[in-house]
Amino acid sequence: MTTSKASESAASSSAGAAGRPRLVSRRNARRSRSASVRRRRRSSSIVLLLGLLATGVMWTVLAPGGNATETPDANEAVRQGRALFAQGCATCHGLNAQGSSEGPSLIGVGAAAVDFQMSTGRMPLAAPAAQADRKDPLYSETQIDQVEAYIQSLGGGPEDPDLTDADLNDADLAEGGELFLANCAQCHQAAGAGAPLTYGKFAPSLSQATADQVVEAMRTGPESMPVFGPGQINEEEAVAVAAYVRHLQDAPAPGGASIGKYGPVPEGLVAIVIGLGALLGVCLWIGARQKL
Numbered sequence: 001m002t003t004s005k006a007s008e009s010a011a012s013s014s015a016g017a018a019g020r021p022r023l024v025s026r027r028n029a030r031r032s033r034s035a036s037v038r039r040r041r042r043s044s045s046i047v048l049l050l051g052l053l054a055t056g057v058m059w060t061v062l063a064p065g066g067n068a069t070e071t072p073d074a075n076e077a078v079r080q081g082r083a084l085f086a087q088g089c090a091t092c093h094g095l096n097a098q099g100s101s102e103g104p105s106l107i108g109v110g111a112a113a114v115d116f117q118m119s120t121g122r123m124p125l126a127a128p129a130a131q132a133d134r135k136d137p138l139y140s141e142t143q144i145d146q147v148e149a150y151i152q153s154l155g156g157g158p159e160d161p162d163l164t165d166a167d168l169n170d171a172d173l174a175e176g177g178e179l180f181l182a183n184c185a186q187c188h189q190a191a192g193a194g195a196p197l198t199y200g201k202f203a204p205s206l207s208q209a210t211a212d213q214v215v216e217a218m219r220t221g222p223e224s225m226p227v228f229g230p231g232q233i234n235e236e237e238a239v240a241v242a243a244y245v246r247h248l249q250d251a252p253a254p255g256g257a258s259i260g261k262y263g264p265v266p267e268g269l270v271a272i273v274i275g276l277g278a279l280l281g282v283c284l285w286i287g288a289r290q291k292l
């Protein structure tokens with residue numbers, strides 16, 4: 001650019017030397033006018049560019065974050081969840097969760113069922129058995145949330161309850177206790193210690209269940225446990241039952257060892273075996289000494 005300008009001005013000066021000053025000056029004027037137009041155009045395009053840039057920066061800083069960022073995040077969770085599902089669950093539940101001969105359809109079971117099954121380590125099922133056992137969970141909480149988002153996106157269903165300590169502290173413990181005795185104790189036993197059912201099935205002990213898992217179990221009815229829907233036990237009552245289960249877990253045993261909290265039968269058994277056994281031992285010892 002500068003070199004061409006330099007050569008231009010050199011050419012004009014040589015033209016001036018050739019003796020055509022008016023023509024040259026007019027040509028020079030035209031040239032300088034066109035140069036100033038070019039300069040003006042260039043500066044206006046720079047202003048436009050700066051304006052656009054400033055608008056862009058202001059948009060990114062001031063634009064409302066909420067919805068614009070939330071949707072891609074939710075979609076991302078569903079996408080990740082689908083990938084995890086294809087890897088760990090699809091062999092039994094089908095590639096689109098439609099079910100197969102190895103496992104039921106999961107369309108419409110909801111996030112609550114996924115959280116219950118995965119956070120208690122029941123799923124992924126290791127081997128076919130009468131009943132899935134509670135194990136350490138194989139997946140992290142984030143991964144479980146992602147699979148929940150995927151299953152929830154397929155057909156809705158009961159949501160993850162996400163109870164807080166405050167929810168439990170506010171709950172009516174006495175009402176929870178009554179509901180527990182009326183609806184749950186026949187299988188899980190009055191103190192939640194668990195008990196065997198028929199055909200190798202069993203109602204497990206509730207000593208490890210979190211409050212969320214208690215509500216999820218009620219809403220989704222895993223295996224031979226019945227579903228307790230909101231029509232039967234409403235939202236508030238469900239939280240009260242969860243609070244009561246937590247109370248059973250925390251309750252101290254002032255009388256000494258609780259012996260599984262099974263009540264008078266094991267306590268009597270312990271009294272007979274240990275108490276009578278000790279007396280018998282003393283009798284034999286006395287008898288053995290008298291012979292000498």
Ligand code: HEC
Nearest residue numbers: 088089092102103104109113114117123124125132220223
């Ligand atoms: C080896 C086969 C197998 C694998 C792998 C498996 N499942 Fe299952 N799943 C089953 C069977 C069988 C049942 C039904 C019996 C039961 O509930 O234990 C079931 C039940 C469930 C239920 C309860 C459905 C309801 O109606 O409440 C959920 C939720 C579930 N599975 C999620 C998963 C997820 C998520 C994975 C992957 C992390 C997974 N499963 C991996 C076999 C499997």
Ligand code: HEC
Nearest residue numbers: 120132134183184187202203209213214217222223224225
């Ligand atoms: C008919 C018997 C039956 C009744 C009634 C019943 N349950 Fe269950 N419950 C079961 C069985 C069976 C399982 C094991 C399911 C499995 O392994 O998939 C279970 C599992 C659970 C678990 C999971 C425990 C764990 O640590 O993994 C919780 C929590 C639970 N029940 C709470 C309740 C509550 C609360 C009630 C009353 C509202 C109730 N149950 C009523 C049979 C029953």
